[in-house]
Amino acid sequence: MKVYEAIFNCSPVAMLLVNEDSIIELANVHAGILFDYSPDELVGKNLDMLLPVQIKKAHPGLVKEYLANPISRRMGVGRNLYGVRKNGENIPVEIGLNPIQKDGKLYVMSSVIDITERLRAETRFKAAVQAAPCGMLMINQNGIIELANKKTQEIFGYEESELVGQPIEMLVPEEFKKPHPLFVKSYVANPVPRAMGIGRELFGRHKSGKFVPVEIGLQPVYASNETFVISSIVDITERKRNEEEIQEKSDEMKEFSYRTSHDLKSPLMTIGNLSDCILEDLEDHNLEHVKVNAERVKKLTVKLSKLIEDILTLTKADVMDEEKSLFSFDEYIKEVQEKYDYIIKENNVKIEGSFNQKKDFLVQKTRLTQVLDNLVSNSIKYFNKDSKDPYVRINVFNDPNKIYIQVEDNGKGIPAEKHNQVFGMFKRFDNSDIQGSGLGLYIIKKNMQKLNGHLSFESNPSGTTFYLEFKLI
Structure with a gap:
């Protein structure tokens, strides 16, 4: 018996033997060290002296439940457990339970491990993962997401609570969902650090359903006899x-x-x-x-x-780089009438404006002026000679988020078969001897891209309308 007592006391793990009434019958040296008591101070005392206040009330019920089905197991799987030192300090612990029958009585041998350092290491690991500049996502060997950092949440549009506990397939495009668990199983069977999908394009699935082009690196991690896979994800x-x-x-x-x-x-x-x-x-x-x-x-x-x-x-x-400033359409219409005065009179074309915007429009004035000048001059040059009242109209209005500009004419129109070439380089759609380089509409497209605007048009033999849209600041 003394040999068993020596083994019990020399165990590097804190050990407590507790009877059915939760009274501590034995406590080894490491139990005393862990809780800052001498073993003699523990023996004969109720176990609840080592429990946090918030668990004391529920503990007798948990003991009764365990004694009704006494089996060897870990206690509190899936939640954090704490013990209380003599000075009142809470310490995170991991507890194993093992029932022992002796002289017709039931005892429970409890092994108690201080996991403070482990939790500290896990905290440092999680902090490093959260701070990573790329997406970091960890799955277990069954393909269930265990950890997803802020960048991963940003890339895919989910909150952490929506990701953790879910299968990794929720981030996989539909066509790969079915075979993907096999890919996970294959990788776990031969886990080596590597880039995923070498030589082909990879996409993740955003919460909105859109595809996100990504680069993915895989790194196996081993913990608690399990294989986990950490994926680094870069939105490209x-x-x-x-x-x-x-x-x-x-x-x-x-x-x-x-x-x-x-x-x-x-x-x-x-x-x-x-x-x-x-x-x-x-x-x-x-x-x-x-x-x-x-x-x-x-x-x-x-x-x-x-x-x-x-x-x-x-x-x-x-x-060209230019600060944004207030654009006045009233001033522009006067300037454009002066600028193209000769050709306006020669072709008898009216320049009209309807400016109904209710918000100020801040924009790079030179760029927008180039866009409007090209559209207006084209409309004047390519007017319909058969029309009694050729015109060019500039209509402006807005909604709460955008400002809309329409440049409309009743000119010759652009042939339907040429519509897909309208904004191409060196494209001309009129066989007359009117001078032009074929770069005007291409320059418009370039300037609209720089202005972050949207450009479209409609055209038929009765005329053409160009639509310009800009976000309001």
Whole structure:
């Protein structure tokens, strides 16, 4: 018996033997150290001296329930347990229960482990996970979410309470939900750190149902004889947007280089040839031909000048930086009537405005002016000669969140088969001899992107309307 007593006392775990009445019959040295009592101070006392106040009232019922079905088990699985030291300090503990029959009486052997350091380590771990700049999500070997940091909540639009305890498949696109548990099982069977889905695009499912492009890294973690998987999640929406923008700019630059080279080189070669003809005609004193060719050179020069002007405007559209200021549509309509006075009178086109916005509009004035100038000048230039009263109308109104601008005309309209090309580079839809570079609507699109506005249009043989939408600050 003394050998068993020695083993009991030398155990590195706090041990208490309690009878059916919750009286402590035995307490080993580590129990005394843990609770700051000597073993003699514990023996013969009721167990509730080691319990927090809030649990004392319910404890007799819990003892009765256990004695009715005494089996070896951990106590309080799934909730935090605390013991109370002699000085009243609460300490987090893990308790194991084991029933013992002796001389017809039932005793319970309790092992008590101080988990203060473990909880401290868990707290540090959770704090590090929460502070991570990328999404961090931990699942158990059954694919149930155990932990989700703030960034994960931000990426997928859920609160932590909506994620923890749920299967990871709630964040997986519908088409992968069914096979995904097999992927989890396969990974847990061979858990190695690795990137997920190498060589293919990965998407997570936002609470709203939209897909979020992500990069995912997997890291196995082992605790309590279980395998957990920590996933690092990076939302690459912005990166993909930038990559697409770079690709779009690259494609634009190729087209721009080719078309600019062609549109500059061809007129310059023609001007050179016409100059040779003019020199020859001057030697032959053929002034009539000289005059005709000089006029052609002049037209080509105007065309080149317009092209260069639009190229410079396009360049500025990408790099121009300007503070927002109040835009006055009343002032703009006066300016535009003065600016295009000659062509307005020549084509007999009316410029009208209806400005019913109830809120101030703060915007980069130069950009918006370029947009409206291009739309208005196009409407004036391409008016319908068969119309008795050609017009260009600028209508402005707002709702609580947005301001709307409509530039409407009753001109020739844009052919339906060309609608998908309207905002393309170097696109023209009129075969007349009206001067133009084909960059005007493309410049409008660029400026609208910089203004974070939405641009659309409707067009038919009776006229065209461009719709501009901007968020109000």
